Amino acid sequence: MKPGNELLFLALGGSGEIGMNVNLYGCQGKWIMVDLGMTFADPAYPGIDLVLPDLAFIEQNRKDLLGIVLTHGHEDHIGAIPYLAADLGVPLYATPFTAGLIAGKLEEEGLLDKVKLKLIELGGDFQLGPFGLRYVALAHSIPEGNALVIDTPYGRIFHTGDWKLDDSPQLGDPSTPEELMHIGDEGVLALVCDSTNVFQDHASGSEATVREGLDRVIGEAEGRVLVTTFASNAARVKTLGHVAQDTGLQV
Numbered sequence: 001m002k003p004g005n006e007l008l009f010l011a012l013g014g015s016g017e018i019g020m021n022v023n024l025y026g027c028q029g030k031w032i033m034v035d036l037g038m039t040f041a042d043p044a045y046p047g048i049d050l051v052l053p054d055l056a057f058i059e060q061n062r063k064d065l066l067g068i069v070l071t072h073g074h075e076d077h078i079g080a081i082p083y084l085a086a087d088l089g090v091p092l093y094a095t096p097f098t099a100g101l102i103a104g105k106l107e108e109e110g111l112l113d114k115v116k117l118k119l120i121e122l123g124g125d126f127q128l129g130p131f132g133l134r135y136v137a138l139a140h141s142i143p144e145g146n147a148l149v150i151d152t153p154y155g156r157i158f159h160t161g162d163w164k165l166d167d168s169p170q171l172g173d174p175s176t177p178e179e180l181m182h183i184g185d186e187g188v189l190a191l192v193c194d195s196t197n198v199f200q201d202h203a204s205g206s207e208a209t210v211r212e213g214l215d216r217v218i219g220e221a222e223g224r225v226l227v228t229t230f231a232s233n234a235a236r237v238k239t240l241g242h243v244a245q246d247t248g249l250q251v
C-alpha cells in the first residue's frame with residue numbers, strides 16, 4: 001500500500017500496550033519508521049522471553065521505506081533492531097548515546113556492515129523524502145530522550161517518544177516549557193505521545209523526589225540495603241549514587 005497525497009500514521013506496535021514501539025508515518029508514496037522496539041513476555045507466553053513486533057505490512061512495502069528513526073535507547077524502542085533491521089535494508093538514524101547502544105547490538109550480531117547507522121547531533125535535523133525531522137530533547141530516565149518534530153507537506157507532527165515534564169531532571173538538558181510552547185505556537189497538526197501512566201489523573205513526581213524518599217528510607221536503614229531497578233533507568237542509577245553519597249554508604 002502506497003501513501004497518496006496524504007499523511008498517514010500507522011502503529012505496528014506500542015499503541016495500547018507497553019513496549020514494542022514501532023510507528024510508521026506515510027506521505028506521498030513513502031514511509032518512515034519511528035522506533036523498532038521489542039517487549040518482554042509475561043506469563044501469557046510461557047517459555048518465551050522476548051516478543052518482537054509483526055512487521056509484515058512494512059516488509060511488503062519495504063521499497064518505499066526511507067529509514068528508521070530512533071527516539072532513545074530503551075529496549076522497547078531499539079530492542080528489535082538486531083533481529084529485524086537488516087531485512088528492512090534501510091539506514092537507522094539516532095543521536096550519539098542511542099547510536100552507541102545500537103552499535104553495540106549490531107556488533108554483537110555481526111551486523112555492523114549490514115545495517116547503516118547515521119548519527120544525528122542532539123537537536124539536529126535531517127530530511128527523509130517528504131519528511132523533515134528534528135530531534136527535541138525531553139526529560140526521560142535514559143540519556144538523550146528525544147521527541148521528534150516531523151514536518152510534512154500536510155502539517156507538523158510532534159511525536160514525543162517516552163517523556164515526562166520534570167522541573168528538576170536528573171539527566172541531560174531537556175527542552176524548557178517555553179521551547180515546547182514555541183513549537184506549539186508554530187502550529188502542530190497532531191501530538192503523538194506515549195506515557196506509561198497516562199490514565200493516572202495526578203501529575204507524575206520528579207526524579208528529585210525519589211532521591212529525597214530514598215535518602216530518608218536508606219538513611220534510617222541499618223546495615224546493608226538492597227535496591228533494585230531497571231539497569232537502563234540511568235537516572236535512577238545516578239540517583240542511587242547520590243543517595244550513597246548522602247548516606248555515607250558504598251554502592
Ligand SMILES: [Zn+2]
Pocket residue numbers: 072074140162
Ligand atoms: Zn523509554
